Amino acid sequence: MSEQEVKNLEEIFEARIARDEKIEPKDWMPEKYRKTHIRQISQHAHSEIVGMLPEGNWISRAPSLRRKVALLAKVQDEAGHGLYLYSACETLGISRDELYDQLHTGKAKYSSIFNYPTVTWADMGAIGWLVDGAAIINQVPLCSTSYGPYARAMIRVCKEESFHQRQGFEIMLKLANGTPEQKDMAQDALNRWWWPSLMMLGPTDAESVHTAQSMKWKLKRKTNDELRQQFIDQTVPQADLLGLTIPDPDLKWNEETGHYDFGEIDWDEFWQVVKGYGPSNKKRMKDRVGAWEEGAWVRDAAMAYAEKKEKRKNDIKRAI
Amino acid sequence: MINNSTTDTNSLPLGEMSEGQRGNLYNYILGIADNSLILGQRLGELCGHGPSLETDIAETNISLDLFGQVRSYFQYAAQISGDDAATEDTIAFLRLERQYKNVLLVEQPNTDFGYVIVRQFLFDAYHLLFLRELEKSNDQTLLAIAKKSVKEVSYHWRFSSDWIRRLGDGTQESHERVQEAVTDLWMYTDELFHQTEADQAMIAEGVGVDTAALKEIYYKMVSEVLEEATLEVPENKYFHKGGKQGIHSEHMGYILSDMQYMQRTYPNMEW
Numbered sequence A: 001m002s003e004q005e006v007k008n009l010e011e012i013f014e015a016r017i018a019r020d021e022k023i024e025p026k027d028w029m030p031e032k033y034r035k036t037h038i039r040q041i042s043q044h045a046h047s048e049i050v051g052m053l054p055e056g057n058w059i060s061r062a063p064s065l066r067r068k069v070a071l072l073a074k075v076q077d078e079a080g081h082g083l084y085l086y087s088a089c090e091t092l093g094i095s096r097d098e099l100y101d102q103l104h105t106g107k108a109k110y111s112s113i114f115n116y117p118t119v120t121w122a123d124m125g126a127i128g129w130l131v132d133g134a135a136i137i138n139q140v141p142l143c144s145t146s147y148g149p150y151a152r153a154m155i156r157v158c159k160e161e162s163f164h165q166r167q168g169f170e171i172m173l174k175l176a177n178g179t180p181e182q183k184d185m186a187q188d189a190l191n192r193w194w195w196p197s198l199m200m201l202g203p204t205d206a207e208s209v210h211t212a213q214s215m216k217w218k219l220k221r222k223t224n225d226e227l228r229q230q231f232i233d234q235t236v237p238q239a240d241l242l243g244l245t246i247p248d249p250d251l252k253w254n255e256e257t258g259h260y261d262f263g264e265i266d267w268d269e270f271w272q273v274v275k276g277y278g279p280s281n282k283k284r285m286k287d288r289v290g291a292w293e294e295g296a297w298v299r300d301a302a303m304a305y306a307e308k309k310e311k312r313k314n315d316i317k318r319a320i
Numbered sequence B: 001m002i003n004n005s006t007t008d009t010n011s012l013p014l015g016e017m018s019e020g021q022r023g024n025l026y027n028y029i030l031g032i033a034d035n036s037l038i039l040g041q042r043l044g045e046l047c048g049h050g051p052s053l054e055t056d057i058a059e060t061n062i063s064l065d066l067f068g069q070v071r072s073y074f075q076y077a078a079q080i081s082g083d084d085a086a087t088e089d090t091i092a093f094l095r096l097e098r099q100y101k102n103v104l105l106v107e108q109p110n111t112d113f114g115y116v117i118v119r120q121f122l123f124d125a126y127h128l129l130f131l132r133e134l135e136k137s138n139d140q141t142l143l144a145i146a147k148k149s150v151k152e153v154s155y156h157w158r159f160s161s162d163w164i165r166r167l168g169d170g171t172q173e174s175h176e177r178v179q180e181a182v183t184d185l186w187m188y189t190d191e192l193f194h195q196t197e198a199d200q201a202m203i204a205e206g207v208g209v210d211t212a213a214l215k216e217i218y219y220k221m222v223s224e225v226l227e228e229a230t231l232e233v234p235e236n237k238y239f240h241k242g243g244k245q246g247i248h249s250e251h252m253g254y255i256l257s258d259m260q261y262m263q264r265t266y267p268n269m270e271w
């Protein structure tokens, strides 16, 4: 294809997106579009499955049968999200094995929030309320993103994430209205998860790359700082309702801007975790890589069995 | 199906049941439910660590089904316990180890995927046969729970027996590994058919399932799949027992210390 032809195709492509048409797997797309989407969708898929680990850590210790069932179902939903997102990513011409390989070798990233440990039951509440809450803020705009399979996956995912957030809030509410020990547990969880949740919405705009292009492709519709502000404005009244204190002495309502002002985020901590040195990075990767390696013989067996079965079927056909 | 015979336990309002009948029914329910409780707990430990996302989701699903069943059984048990303070959670979390009545099979550890599947397979075959009979119980509550559970457990059985075929007739390595698990866990199958006093009393009332009558078909059902999977059916002379009497393996204390952790550390709180 000549340079001019590619340029024409690109113009038609961008015009389609501008008209809010969906791009489908079989459509022509610029290489950069494909690569950017593989990166973002796989990062999202990896976050879902690594995200199963911190909450999975409390399944065997959930305090009641009702909570155990709800937590199991939530972690299972996250596995389902991983599944839809990997499938969406595969439509861009990359295999799931390649994607896993990128995760296991550290080439691909996942949300840094999952590199914090879950140390009490209240963390199950805080994660649902804050982490799923921040995820929703990030993801709702993606329900109308330009790549069809991603947009459709996000619609399903977002519905379930809202349910998770309500469930997390309800865990917190129960603790906040409980005994002094329970209330302390809830406050402690908020203290530990608040700042990482703010960081989860990404580096501040000044430090963030790729934003302009992503805006055009509707992979991003608001900047990280706008999303963060939205999250804070939405969450502060919920903390008030719980009777819990957000661990930020600089947090206060600003009459003029109509938003909450908030304190300085510790970006050094953010980069430390992103670069692989958070409290649980090693453990999370060890769990993922371990499950994958220990499962190799099982996946090989399934493949060998399927091949044998296919061969037997063909042998029978030939015999007839 | 409505049973009109006048001798069934459940045609008596709870208040008219004798102390002995009540106690037997209570113990009978726990005997059924504890198997699902401990197996569900074991499967829950695996969440996020399966060999593939699909098997992970399937195992979590089975765990969820089992805990759902446990809740129905324990809610019923709480009602007939005669103890106003009893709830599904006090029964699940606040007993002593010697009071849990699950078979030894379900408490065996998640050694690897082979053991997980064989444990599931050996239990599912029993569970399915058992529930199909419990569907005919004179006790309307147990009958209703069985009706709902039997659909779930048919799916568990399909999942575990399919995996037995894949692993047995897959690669040399998978064949060896799954054979080892079958050989090791076979020793726990006989206990499935042991009957406690409560079992016998409930069988006599037409409430309980006569498990002795299921034994032959169980071994036939399991052996057929093993043979199809090119695996050897063990021929044991000796079997383990004790779980139903509350004499568990060394694994059980650790299962309970996880499971009971919150309820023991923070007594009398709501979650």
Ligand SMILES: [Fe+2]
Pocket (backbone or CB within 6 Å): A048, A077, A078, A081, A157, A161
């Ligand atoms: Fe999710």
Ligand SMILES: [Fe+2]
Pocket (backbone or CB within 6 Å): A048, A081, A135, A157
């Ligand atoms: Fe998500």
Ligand SMILES: [Fe+2]
Pocket (backbone or CB within 6 Å): A078, A132, A160, A161, A164
């Ligand atoms: Fe979620």
